[in-house]
Amino acid sequence: MTDDSPASGGVRDALASLAASNTVVVPAAERVADRIRVEVAEARLRVGARLPEQALGEALQVSRNTVREALSQLVAERVLVRIPNRGVFVARPGADDIRDVYSARLVIEPGAVRHGPRAADPVALAAVRDAFEYGRRAAVTGDWTGVADANQHFHRAVVALAGSPRLDREMGRLLAEMRLVFQRMPGVREFHEPYLARNGEIAALLADGRRADAADELAGYLVTARDQLLDAYARLPTT
Amino acid sequence: MTDDSPASGGVRDALASLAASNTVVVPAAERVADRIRVEVAEARLRVGARLPEQALGEALQVSRNTVREALSQLVAERVLVRIPNRGVFVARPGADDIRDVYSARLVIEPGAVRHGPRAADPVALAAVRDAFEYGRRAAVTGDWTGVADANQHFHRAVVALAGSPRLDREMGRLLAEMRLVFQRMPGVREFHEPYLARNGEIAALLADGRRADAADELAGYLVTARDQLLDAYARLPTT
DNA sequence: GTGTGAAGGATTGTTCAACGATCCGGCAAT
């Protein structure tokens, strides 16, 4: 410590704050990736759509190399799929992908409930309950998009009980794939509706501290949803 | 179906096989990424080392753009860290990273044991036991690098009980970070040795079908290892 | 009519060269 002025603590805090906020400029490739991610999430880029590099570069006023970097990143996130010498497309998850995603969720979500250090943290539990309440309100107003969003928030909040940013990111990737699955599904409305009650029950069990019961209920929930999705997928036009 | 020949099944299989094997050429960027990944894993590229784009391009006979794409991918995998306008470096995990990685492992590994559909699959269980046995044999010959490798295989095999390639990949990323942590740790030998016995106990519990007990043992194992690592990290030179 | 095969065009994979922006190190001046 070479600092001995009376206000040294304040100075150090100010310096730390500046050091943390010096990432003012966002790289171009990342901006492009974020933009495409949103377009896919909001279903403006439909499943299976092709993304030509040159057209994207002109549309976003950015070089083809930069576009390429952004696309590679999204391919790594499984949002897009690259077919060599053919281009990149919005991923089209198949039955195998659904099985895999739910296998992962069956490990992560009940695991977060059971072993999460924040599973007793009031603010983390409040986030779970809030997501459920938001979905309930959206349901009564017939806002089925809102119900779907709330459901994603619910599961995100459940994983947040683990208190691990890395796990949060992975869950975000899995939920992004789920959005692609739902794009191909007819009748998202009646799909999400019956799960609202179970979300509420899980939130209640968590509030009561009955973590093992909540984990079991969550696991059963996921198995049911997976099987229903696979069933609906099987009777989809085979394109 | 426009195919009605008697041997249509065989033809379809042959076509599927060909379609699966038509990825003969590996993109240059991916090859570079694989190469760097190995160099880091084998500690030829030490923690904190810098990777200049131009030098890498010349060394690997590849363009700087290609190098850049590979580096971006490795940054996304948290093997490398990019500091804007300064370059990319081999990641230097801190105490926060250790806590986060273990939070994620505490969810994934016991979760895979508890909810994994392959936790009763003989070949998956054999893989767990084999990893333990391999480590035991390495220990008696004093091959501590082999012990460390076997330990990674053990935990990888545990996660494989979930039967999810996506989860396997994520576990691979977490274990890659663990290798970086161990690079900075003195005395990896005596670190891994006491955990061999617990690996054996977990394998035995799994073989007996006592999955809940195995999960609990595994969770305790991870908490102990994490605390020991954090303790050792705290008394490390603060560079 | 169906299948074969040969141009033609479009897109990707990869490279190269260039320029401004930014950061680091050293050196002089205060």
Add this chain to the structure above:
DNA sequence: ATTGCCGGATCGTTGAACAATCCTTCACAC
């Protein structure tokens, strides 16, 4: 010892170029 300035190196990004590959179209033969 601190400040200010300069040069060198590297990064971020662009633009253009070329071969390789794929799709489409079309003509042609059976």
